[in-house]
Amino acid sequence: MKPCEIAVIVPVHNAEAFLTACTDAIAAQKFDTFRCILVDDGSTDGSAALCDAIAAGDQRFVALHQPNCGVSTARTAGLRKAQELGALWYAFCDADDLYHPDFLGTLYTAVQNSGLPLACCRYDTFTDTIPANAPAPAGAELLRGTAHLDALLHNQAIDYGLWNKLYSAELLTSEMLNNGLAYNEDLLANWRAFLAAPGCAFCDFAGYHYRQHAASASHRTLPPQSLDDQRRAAVEIRATAPAPLQQSANAFYYEKLVYLASMILRRANAEDYRVQLYELRVAIKAGEHDPALGRNPLLPRSIRFSAFMTLHTPRLWQWACRKFLKDRQ
Structure with a gap:
């Protein structure tokens, strides 16, 4: 096994219908020095067994199981496992969404070139038809000072989600993730992380495919x-x-x-x-x-x-x- 440069944390709750597509997209990353931590959060469908099967079939994947405690607790459990694995960077993915093949590689290059502890990209949305993967950019826009904070609040390309970003392990803490909110917990976690960061590298491509479900x-x-x-x-x-x-x-x-x-x-x-x-x-x-x-x-x-x-x-x-x-x- 290569060292765990990036830990991808995937909270899983009753996502059996979409999980294989999600993990296939993670497995297909061109940047392969990663481990993916699947955190089954008390699923009542076949998700728990599927997590175990995925981990058994690809040594880059790890399956954890916990009683249903919510997404923040699941992400925090994944972060603790990432620390055990010695991960230097953290990324997140929801169990029904998909990564662009260059997602990890592009954001990793951006933080390495900029020296910043944080990078992000745009996302797009889909229901049934997965969007085509556009070419990833060669460079990144650097948001420094308070520009990255302003962008988090007002620029929809940055978004409040944890899933279109890459965080230094020295930046993101379990206290940021498990912040006491059940809703908008990702916004508050990002706000605290962005406050602690001197800036963010923004990669202008749809590196994350966000699945929208039929129910309004x-x-x-x-x-x-x-x-x-x-x-x-x-x-x-x-x-x-x-x-x-x-x-x-x-x-x-x-x-x-x-x-x-x-x-x-x-x-x-x-x-x-x-x-x-x-x-x-x-x-x-x-x-x-x-x-x-x-x-x-x-x-x-x-x-x-x-x-x-x-x-x-x-x-x-x-x-x-x-x-x-x-x-x-």
């Missing part, structure tokens, strides 16, 4: 904890942003308030969230004319418009949210 997000449950966790993440980001980034963090916070209100309004059972919606409207109203929030020059016009509609024409805005608002599924 608007028809899924929206646990109150999801709303609370997302607000908690936004509050911490606003409270810990460096001074040069404060205006950007304020805009992100206000945008999150407006977004969460729209998520409630788009639901057929919006009345069940009247307490949460009331609290969000109070916060949106309090910042409506605040130059740091509702009048923040960095706040997109679409969010200003959405905030106005949320406060002043709620019935019309509820109809518009239900008809037009779409999420990554």
